[in-house]
Amino acid sequence: MAITLTEDAANRVRTFIENRGSGVGIRLGVKTSGCSGMAYVLEFADEVGEDDTVFEDRGVKMLIDAKSLVYLDGTEVDYGKEGLNEGFKFNNPNAQASCGCGESFTV
């Protein structure tokens, strides 16, 4: 399996990294918190860590630590709009349920 991202998401990431002026890619991950168990992490990445797996799709490097990969394998990162709001979405096949707001999920 792998981590992929849509063209929309890739374009956004490239723009944001360019605006920021530095960064090797983005870090995807999960942490245990939130109302439904797990929460997603989405950050700029400045360096590749020791236990990171690096996926590259559409010219964007995505870094994921070993622990998070279990929960995220097969995820597609998308970028979308909901009314005035816009941002990244994780289409995660591993997620069984998410809380009402969708900020956290369970597997």
Next chain:
Amino acid sequence: MALLQLSEPGQSAAPHQHRLAAGIDLGTTNSLVASVRSGTAETLPDEQGRHMLPSVVRYTEAGVVVGHAAKRAAADDPLNTISSIKRLMGRGVADLSLLGSRLPYQFLTGEHAVPRIHTRVGDVSPVEVSAEILRTLARRAEQTLGGDLEGVVITVPAYFDEAQRQATKDAATLAGLKVLRLLNEPTAAAVAYGLDTGSDGLHAIYDLGGGTFDISILRLNRGVFEVLSTGGDSALGGDDLDRAVARWIMEQAGIAEDADQGLQRRLMRDACAAKEALSEAESVALDVELGEGRRWRGELALETFESLIEPLVRKTLAPCRRALRDAGVRADEVRDVVMVGGSTRVPLVRRLVGEFFVTQPLVSIDPDRVVAVGAALQADILAGNKPDEEMLLLDVNPLSLGIETMGGLVEKIIPRNTTIPVARAQEFTTFKDGQSAMAIHVLQGERELVSDCRSLARFELRGFPAMVAGAARIRVTFSVDADGLLNVEALEETTGVKAGVEVKPSYGLTDGEIADMLKESAAHAQDDLEARRLREEQVEAQRVIESLRAALAADSDQLLSADEREGVEAELEKLIEIAAAGNHVAIRRAIEALEKHCEFYVERRMNASVRKAMSGHQLSEFE
């Protein structure tokens, strides 16, 4: 699922704990809201994709309307549609006469200290009107960001006084917003360009808005912007450029001066469109509807356009010159010029401003949005979305900071309750002829006398050349950084000699002690005033005594008879005696008496020095 934003490494928030923050540019004509998302600061548009919100509020029976719809109704419902409310923020009823003639509203005066405007749904204050604008922008931000705002940074003009700033804060509170900080508009523009992270230096912010022009000279000192001077023209803006073009069209098309309102409005709109087109094109085709089916077609070349507006653009350079003079700096010392306001898109404006400051103006950020963008960046940091080392503390210094001056008096340089970080400077000079060093005694407290304040540090500025009293220019700069660390620097400006010291002013002071110091200051206010007056007169007496003694030693033999000299010396002794006693009125009288008695001597000295300067020269040399 929820939409996620990219965070800085390690700064991912737990679910439902995002610290959402926005920057608001609360303008006279238009307002904007911006926020940092995925590391990028952007202004947020409404559902129709419009970024700017006209700062217009209309009160109707059905509710409050803010923005474009209110602006459209302004002509039909002028008494209930309020625009340019920013001009009234923090103003009292007494100030209205200065501004009122331009505002069409029905003001209620009566017993209120604050002017209130009568509308069909009741009376409203400027704070309430501003709160409506803020509420609209905050709602847009919350919808866009998907959550409640932790806080906002609101920009205000650098020249806003305490009352105007407080009114702006009150408006935010009324709108249910937490103000993280009020930020000066020019500072926000500088922050947007990241000038705050650059090296120390001078920056100019050139802000040509729709109806006003502002110029600010900022000095960046250890990451803190100090506003050195501001200037401008409150009746000169982009609208005046449009008016110049409209007048040209009227001449070309043979339209009478007293054309009807509708045609005049169309002309202004066409002129504005032509101005905007000429930012990119060499010429623009004009097609004006004159009414009754008649049209006028013509062409406006860039060259003609520039000749029309050049006098107006040049008019902005006079306030620039004044601002530089007030700041005591030269145009070529200014490192960057930030362009703010839509009219700075006009190439001629950029060219003339660039020539004036001898630098390429900064224009890469949309000049209409640059202030909001800077405010958003600041809001993001203050809300705690950045790594710790970039964290700015929002604080005030609890007690005034100052230095000791002659006579054991305290000259306050940073008054209490100033928000930090802050930097302030003041110039001092030498007291005695030939003085080549100066002791700087840094003090904290509200009392007037050194003995009643807390001593923080002492240092000496040494090694500047001996000059006559009053000739040395010693600039003492106090800067308090975000952590409350005070840095004091003294610089003799003609020679560049400097010295400094760093202290933590609140070190070892508990809140209780601070409160006691404040209480004492209030309790002793009258004594302090008397003491200050006495000390000031004693210092003045000392200065007169010193200079008279110096003069007597230099030339009394040639200029005074023995009798005259005795008389002068007797008066001098009298003053010395009175100065030692403690009555400031008596000292003042004695100084005046001595000066009167010595008038003849001063005159002789003057004549003697003129003779000396002119002897051996031809009269023609002085013409």
